Amino acid sequence: MASDEKSADQITPNSPFSSSSNLSSSNQDHWKQRILIPTVLAGIAGGSVGLLSKHRNNPALSAISAIYASNFAIVTGCYCGAREFVRVSREGKPDDLLNSAIGGFGSGAILGRLQAGPVGAVRYSVMFAVIGTAVDYATSKIMPAINKLKEKDDWLVLPEWSPIKILDEEALAAKRAREEKIYRSVHNLKKEES
Template sequence: MTVDGPGGRRWRREFDGRPMSPGGRPLDYRGSDGWGYRILSKSLAAGGFGAGAGLLVGAVRGQPALRLGLSVGTNFLIAASCFGAAQEISRELRAAEPENLIDAAVGGFASGALLGHFHGGRARTLPMGILFAVVGTGLQLGAAEYKEYRIRHFLNTLPSEPLIADANVEVPVVKEEETTEESSWKLPDWFPIQMLSAEQAAKRAAEQEKKRQKTVENLQIGELPLKQQKS
């Protein structure tokens, strides 16, 4: 939907159900959240990888491994910091979602061209920009695929049955099987305390109830048990 803006300009107010500003920017945009963490995580990961690679190459070639690891790690850290900052600037200008591939390509080309111009002059501006764009986009795509793989793997580990049962679906009640006297574990016969099964407990309760009723009947007709008469 378009409405008249200041100066007779017409601008889109909504895009896919989201309110838009006069400049065409979503008013509820939250892609800026966590931009510092994204840059820092990329920089530290690249610096650690570069330091490890430098140490390994130095050890294989017999060169000072610590010095080479520190140098390569620092270069990787600077390159990743420039790439992450350029990517975040592109994302902010486009109001796109974080980790977008277009922003990765734009950020890679901008950071590569800048670093190439500083280190090699104009001759290395375009090749370094293309190289950073390809490598940055490839790494971003690989990270997205790995994240999706982890999500799929986590979903596969969940039980197939739904965690929340539907109210309209009757869930059958599983009754616990009664353990028989033969399969249940028994205490020795000489043990003063014995464990009774459900059937034995019901049978004993029935016998006690029968004895109680017999005693009540005897009391009603004036007869007492033999033990009480002796007392």
């Protein structure tokens, strides 16, 4: 009986005996990193493009920016979702560019068919496959440099002249004491007025 069961220290995260909570939190983090964050960033970029477009003198600028933001987010969400669907179906690695090409081709075909008919499906599928794969390739080359930069403790050092100062424990305690004193004096003034 003991030989049939795995001990707790032999269970790996990818084994069928691992808890579902570990797998679900890992899947949620992966989903956020590979689909949600790019979609939100594309929405922000789309809104910025809308603000800087030729329509910036238009009184309905907020509506135009919202349209650009939603279009960018929809396209990115469809592409990233299709790419991840292909990755899971093929049981491939997250950095496999074939997933990007197939996902881009599929999502481009669907969105192109909805937007511009059969001819648009062909154009959009090729465009999504090429652009999506190029962006994923560039991202895979840039991310190691960004992660290396983040690992350094001093990757963000404020200049000496900056008005923003990082307080140590002693300075933080003194700041809290000043704030408490100001709060009490303001609170006492309000009591005297009423």
